[in-house]
Amino acid sequence: MSDALLEVEGLAVEFATAQGWARVVDDVSFTIGRGETLGLLGESGCGKSVTSLAVMGLLPPRSSRIAEGSIRLDGRELRGLPESQLSDIRGNAVSMIFQEPMTSLDPAFRVGEQIAAVLRRHRGASRSQARRRAVELLELVGIPEAARRVDDYPHTFSGGMRQRVMIAIALACEPDLLIADEPTTALDVTVQKQILELLAGLQERLGMGVLFVTHDMGVISQISDRVVVMYAGQVVEQAATEEVFWHPQHPYTEGLLACLPAEHGRERLRGIPGLVPGPLDLPGGCRFHPRCHHAVAGLCDVTPPGLDEVLAGHRARCLLARDIELQGIS
Amino acid sequence: MIRMVARRLLALVPLVFIVTLLVWGLVLVIPGDPALAIAGDSATPEQVEAIRADLGLDDPVPVRYGRWLADAVQGDLGTSLYTSYSVTDALADRLPVTLSLVFVAFLLAVVVGTTIGALAATRKGRPTDRILTVTTSVGLAVPNFWLGLLLVTFFALKLEWFPSGGYVPFTEDPVGWLRSIALPAVTLATAVAAELARQMRASMSDVLERDFVRTHRAKGLRSSTIVRRYALKNASMPVITVAGLQVARLFGLATVVEIIFNLNGVGALAVDAVFDRDIPVIQGCVLVITVIVLLVNLLVDVSYGLVNPKVRTQ
Numbered sequence: 344m345s346d347a348l349l350e351v352e353g354l355a356v357e358f359a360t361a362q363g364w365a366r367v368v369d370d371v372s373f374t375i376g377r378g379e380t381l382g383l384l385g386e387s388g389c390g391k392s393v394t395s396l397a398v399m400g401l402l403p404p405r406s407s408r409i410a411e412g413s414i415r416l417d418g419r420e421l422r423g424l425p426e427s428q429l430s431d432i433r434g435n436a437v438s439m440i441f442q443e444p445m446t447s448l449d450p451a452f453r454v455g456e457q458i459a460a461v462l463r464r465h466r467g468a469s470r471s472q473a474r475r476r477a478v479e480l481l482e483l484v485g486i487p488e489a490a491r492r493v494d495d496y497p498h499t500f501s502g503g504m505r506q507r508v509m510i511a512i513a514l515a516c517e518p519d520l521l522i523a524d525e526p527t528t529a530l531d532v533t534v535q536k537q538i539l540e541l542l543a544g545l546q547e548r549l550g551m552g553v554l555f556v557t558h559d560m561g562v563i564s565q566i567s568d569r570v571v572v573m574y575a576g577q578v579v580e581q582a583a584t585e586e587v588f589w590h591p592q593h594p595y596t597e598g599l600l601a602c603l604p605a606e607h608g609r610e611r612l613r614g615i616p617g618l619v620p621g622p623l624d625l626p627g628g629c630r631f632h633p634r635c636h637h638a639v640a641g642l643c644d645v646t647p648p649g650l651d652e653v654l655a656g657h658r659a660r661c662l663l664a665r666d667i668e669l670q671g672i673s
Numbered sequence: 674m675i676r677m678v679a680r681r682l683l684a685l686v687p688l689v690f691i692v693t694l695l696v697w698g699l700v701l702v703i704p705g706d707p708a709l710a711i712a713g714d715s716a717t718p719e720q721v722e723a724i725r726a727d728l729g730l731d732d733p734v735p736v737r738y739g740r741w742l743a744d745a746v747q748g749d750l751g752t753s754l755y756t757s758y759s760v761t762d763a764l765a766d767r768l769p770v771t772l773s774l775v776f777v778a779f780l781l782a783v784v785v786g787t788t789i790g791a792l793a794a795t796r797k798g799r800p801t802d803r804i805l806t807v808t809t810s811v812g813l814a815v816p817n818f819w820l821g822l823l824l825v826t827f828f829a830l831k832l833e834w835f836p837s838g839g840y841v842p843f844t845e846d847p848v849g850w851l852r853s854i855a856l857p858a859v860t861l862a863t864a865v866a867a868e869l870a871r872q873m874r875a876s877m878s879d880v881l882e883r884d885f886v887r888t889h890r891a892k893g894l895r896s897s898t899i900v901r902r903y904a905l906k907n908a909s910m911p912v913i914t915v916a917g918l919q920v921a922r923l924f925g926l927a928t929v930v931e932i933i934f935n936l937n938g939v940g941a942l943a944v945d946a947v948f949d950r951d952i953p954v955i956q957g958c959v960l961v962i963t964v965i966v967l968l969v970n971l972l973v974d975v976s977y978g979l980v981n982p983k984v985r986t987q
Binding site: 401434439446465513 | 883884885887888889890891892893894895896898903906907980981982983
């Protein structure tokens with residue numbers, strides 16, 4: 344008996360290509376508890392957005408499929424639910440905000456109407472009730488003069504303000520789980536900070552679980568309780584946030600940490616050589632070995648590593664995890 | 674919004690002025706002397722000269738234009754060279770026929786075309802889409818005089834559901850009016866409906882890929898609501914522009930349809946006038962149709978503003 348809000352187990356997602364089904368997410372498992380924030384970290388193309396869309400049931404039908412695994416919300420299996428039941432959950436028990444605030448709002452409708460639509464759909468609110476609640480929500484996410492702005496169209500809002508509107512839409516039905524897919528990536532640094540603070544504050548107030556998807560180590564360190572690091576469609580490391588930052592157990596995580604500019608102006612900026620492999624040309628053995636400077640020939644390019652518990656509550660997908668000393672941040 | 678309409682109406686004035694110049698200028702470029710044509714083959718040069726003087730054809734060009742314009746502004750578009758009827762009266766007689774035909778055809782084309790286009794876009798790549806795409810290609814390719822004859826043969830002559838020609842004024846018998854206009858309107862609407870369907874399919878499939886549609890889905894809205902309420906409004910923006918252009922095309926195509934269905938509209942009037950070199954009638958027809966098309970385009974722009982809030986605030 345677990346008290347987990349979201350349990351993702353052995354999730355595999357495949358996309359249709361000219362060469363058949365390509366597996367872009369493979370054997371991904373994680374859980375999120377109530378009120379917990381899980382950071383899902385990885386480079387573009389590692390499958391983190393696909394994972395979050397799979398949880399939302401928003402994968403493009405026909406061109407993609409969940410090949411294996413299960414997604415349980417409050418113990419209820421979501422995989423295989425018909426669209427009508429999934430749409431009852433979306434925007435209600437699970438909400439999502441996206442990377443692109445500039446294009447994620449409907450340009451032809453007033454923002455108030457776009458917020459009200461969720462309430463009318465899931466709460467059966469009347470027109471006037473929904474409108475009143477929309478004003479409250481705009482106030483909640485910190486939009487000045489909410490009572491007037493509710494009747495404005497999205498193009499009169501800045502990027503940061505539009506993301507606030509998106510958050511208002513996502514929180515309208517007070518969801519149990521919020522999925523935030525790179526919500527601050529497209530924003531100015533100062534606005535990023537405001538949005539992160541807003542999200543953290545609202546999470547505390549509403550007690551919801553958050554799946555925070557990002558490629559930004561700095562953002563992850565500020566907001567998440569635990570971190571899942573993904574590489575080439577797989578989970579490569581999973582632990583509490585400080586653990587991952589201080590004692591990384593996977594060379595990929597070490598590489599990501601090395602990409603962070605060090606404090607006190609000491610230049611230590613390093614990158615990870617090479618590119619993330621595509622789902623159709625995955626290397627044999629460990630998927631990271633061609634880019635890994637710890638890789639041992641005859642081992643890492645032959646044996647695919649499992650996701651093993653290296654330290655208590657700390658899992659890593661590396662054959663050498665127990666043998667090599669990796670550098671975190673101090 | 675009202676200010677925008679007023680501004681656009683004001684902008685029409687110089688435009689209409691230029692149109693009158695072009696329309697009236699027809700007189701100068703069309704070969705043949707109307708006086709000669711009226712006088713007939715056996716007339717003496719003196720008779721021809723008398724007719725020329727009578728018509729004011731000897732005056733300088735600007736004077737003739739000024740005289741015509743002054744009359745036209747007061748609603749007098751001159752007299753037919755042949756029937757000696759007032760052109761204004763002839764147009765007033767014929768205009769309701771053409772307007773009924775174009776209006777019903779346009780309504781039909783918009784409703785049918787956008788429905789087919791939107792449906793095809795939501796079923797993109799599937800059998801429904803393929804069938805509808807082939808249908809619209811056929812609709813675009815079919816010549817309307819042939820389609821008109823086909824409809825008359827089948828629905829008027831064989832099944833006798835509709836009259837094969839002639840026009841019943843709306844004020845006399847609304848049902849009869851609709852029956853008299855139905856086949857011509859379908860004939861006229863087909864190509865335009867097909868064009869609008871293609872535009873709507875392209876526009877709708879583009880809109881359905883946009884980020885905000887994903888947001889609507891993430892809100893849990895039902896697919897039918899997303900398409901009908903949200904995507905349709907966004908997708909209609911480029912389609913409205915195309916629909917506006919189609920109105921001018923409808924007036925052009927109406928000429929052929931009027932002749933096939935024996936409707937005495939402006940198009941048929943214009944065709945007769947061209948064969949008779951009845952220049953005042955040609956001028957009147959072109960001027961009136963042009964002004965109507967300009968006004969319709971203004972209406973189209975206004976409705977564009979209704980669906981696109983960005984235009985409104987500018």
